[in-house]
Amino acid sequence: MASASCLLTEDQFLCSICLDVFTGPVTTPCGHNFCKNCITEHWNTSVQCRCPICKRLYKTKPELQVNTFISEMAAQFRQSAQQKASSSSSEQQAAKPGEVPCDFCTGTRLKALKSCLVCLASYCKTHLEPHLKVSGLKTHQLIDPVENLNGRMCMKHNQLLQLFCKTDQMYLCILCTTFDHKTHDVVPLKEETKGKKAELGKTEAEVQQMIQKRQLKIQEIKHSVRLSKEDAVRELAEGVQVFTALKASIERSQAELIKTIKEKQITKEKQAEDFMKELEEEIFQLTKARSEVEQLLHSEDHLHLHQRLSFLKAALPAKNWAAIRVQPTSYEGSVARAVAQLEETITQPMKKLFEAELKRVKRYEVQVTLDPDIVHPKPAQSNDKQQVKQDNKCRCVLSKQGISSGRFYFQVQVKKWSSWTLGVVRKSAIMNRDTTLSPRNGYWTICFKWSIGYYGYFAAGTPSVGLSLKKKPEKMGVFVDYEQGVVSFYDVDAAGLIYSFTGCSFTDTLHPFYSPCSNDGVKIHITEKDCVLL
CATH class of the missing domain: 3.30.40.10 (Zinc/RING finger domain, C3HC4 (zinc finger))
Structure with missing residues (x-):
């Protein structure tokens, strides 16, 4: 057998x-x-x-x-x-988690090499041999091993899904075409696959394009980080240089102040010491004279008394000490003068520093037309916080341009206006017809107000912040860093930083804002027509 x-x-x-x-x-x-x-x-x-x-x-x-x-x-x-x-089996590997196991192995299930779409089973090397040798099995379609082969069977007829119904967009077996899909547009799954592959080709191109865009975005981010690092290194170097110079200037000024005060005190002490030595010498002479006077008072030699008395009177000190005063040295104003001199010393390097900073922010300059002469007048809140006075005309202008990311800088001529308000406003705040000028309400502005008995600059807010400027700016610059939450104001001609709002949280589009009137941080009224500007 x-x-x-x-x-x-x-x-x-x-x-x-x-x-x-x-x-x-x-x-x-x-x-x-x-x-x-x-x-x-x-x-x-x-x-x-x-x-x-x-x-x-x-x-x-x-x-x-x-x-x-x-x-x-x-x-x-x-x-x-x-x-x-x-x-x-000892030569083959057991199926690991995530790998397709052989359906016919008993005990340790080996890793499947192929799956059969006709038999709906997966085979290891040993159990695959019949499909490679048996003539009736060689015609079966083998694919790389996959799980859940039963999902390839028609649930209704238990036959292999080999067709595709274009009418109902579903997969069919042979028996499905005999009944429910008899009149439908049915094609072999292989034929439908050609169209899907063409669609996949387009998808592949789209995916490749998406990959390229993301790779470009990575390069963009890397470039941004590199620029940021370069800016940080430069800023640190300039900052260290400036503060080192400031520290040196402060230390020199401090040393000069200490030296001046000490020299004054030493001079005063020397003067007092000289006076005291002179007084002590005169006291010594007077003490000797008093002793001799006492002797003469008891002397019986009249001639000797007359002769010594004339000599004693001539030898007495004649200096009038009543007119001499050693006043305490006054140091009032010494520190203030030293600080003033220090300020003069550091003004030049500080100006160069601000000039460099202003030059950098000007790289983000945008052309924004702000011409309040061409907009309609509108009422503004009076300074006494009472009702809006209709005869108090005030004009505001907002640019249609705005930003919701990145940085931008713009300049405005303010020299011809006796009062003005300048800054940026949040887009959503424009819809609020009556509002107090403050960052809390979406306004980041500084104001200049001139009237009888009052002249001053301030950053509008709750509360407002007074600003001390040595000269009246003629041209103002406004810089916004959206991501960093910073709004800075510059005197362009003096190349000086006036004020910065920091730590802001921007969540809306920001628009340049200008008003040539005395909006002193109380309230401003905006109408719809004032929001459509150049």
Whole structure:
């Protein structure tokens, strides 16, 4: 029996339905062998009774008996195959988590090499051999191993999904076209795949373009970081240089102040010491004179008395000490003068520093036309915080241009206006017709007000911040860094920083804002027509 089995090929011991060694093999009238359960289930689920191999049609289901000869041969082959599988399994790798396992391995399930779309099963190297050798199995479609092969079966007819219905946009089996989709536009899945692949080609191009855009964005971000780093290094260098110079100037001024005060004190102490020495010397002389006078008072030598008295009077100190005063040294104003001198010393380097800063922010300059002469007048809140006076005309102008990211800088001539308000306003704040000028309400502005008995600059807010300027600016510059939350105001001609709003949180578009009237931080009234400007 063993020698006979060696003369048979392996595919003769395998059922062409389950692709495993025969279990209870039966022979059909056409001479083909199958597992009894396999052929019985196949005919029970089929509309017609055909041989799965030669396709012979039987009008009535044939009676099938177990083929004992094939059964014995299959048992021997199964034993031989198990031994062979045991030896080869040691050479193959077990399926790891995430890998597709062989559906026919017992015990340790090996990694599948292929999946069969006809058998709906996955096979390791050993169990794949029938598909590579058996003529009836070579026609099966093999693909790289995949899981859930049952998902490729029609749930209604338990047949392989091989067709695509364009009408209903769904996958079908052969039997589906006989019933529900009989009149629909149905094509083989392979044909539909060609169109999908063309669509995938477009998707691939789009994905590639998206990748390129993101790569460019990475380069843009890297470039921004590099520029930021260069700016940081430059700013640090300039800052260290400036503050080192300031520190040196302060230390020199401090040393000069200390030296001046100490020299004054030493001079005063020397003067007092000289006076005291002179006084002590005169006291000594006067003490001697008094002693001699006492002796003369008790002397009986009249001639000697007359002679010494004239000498004593001539020898007495004649200096009038009543007119001499040693006043405490006054140091009032010494510190103030030293600070003033220090300010003069650092004014020049500070000016150069602000000039450099202004030059940098001007790189973000935008052309914004702000001409309050061409806009309609509107009322503004009076200074006494009472009702709006209709005769108090005030004009405001807002630019249509605005930013919601990045940085921008613009300049405004203010020299011809006796009072003005300048800055930026949040877009949503424009809709509020009556509002107090403050960052809390979406206004970042500084104001200049001139009237009888009052002259001053301030940053509008709650509360407002008074500003001290040495000269009246003629041209103002406004710089906004949206991401950093900074609004800075500059005197362009003096190249000086006037004031900065910092730590701001911008969430809306910002628009340049200008008003040549005394909006002193109380309230401003905006109408719709005033928001459509150049």
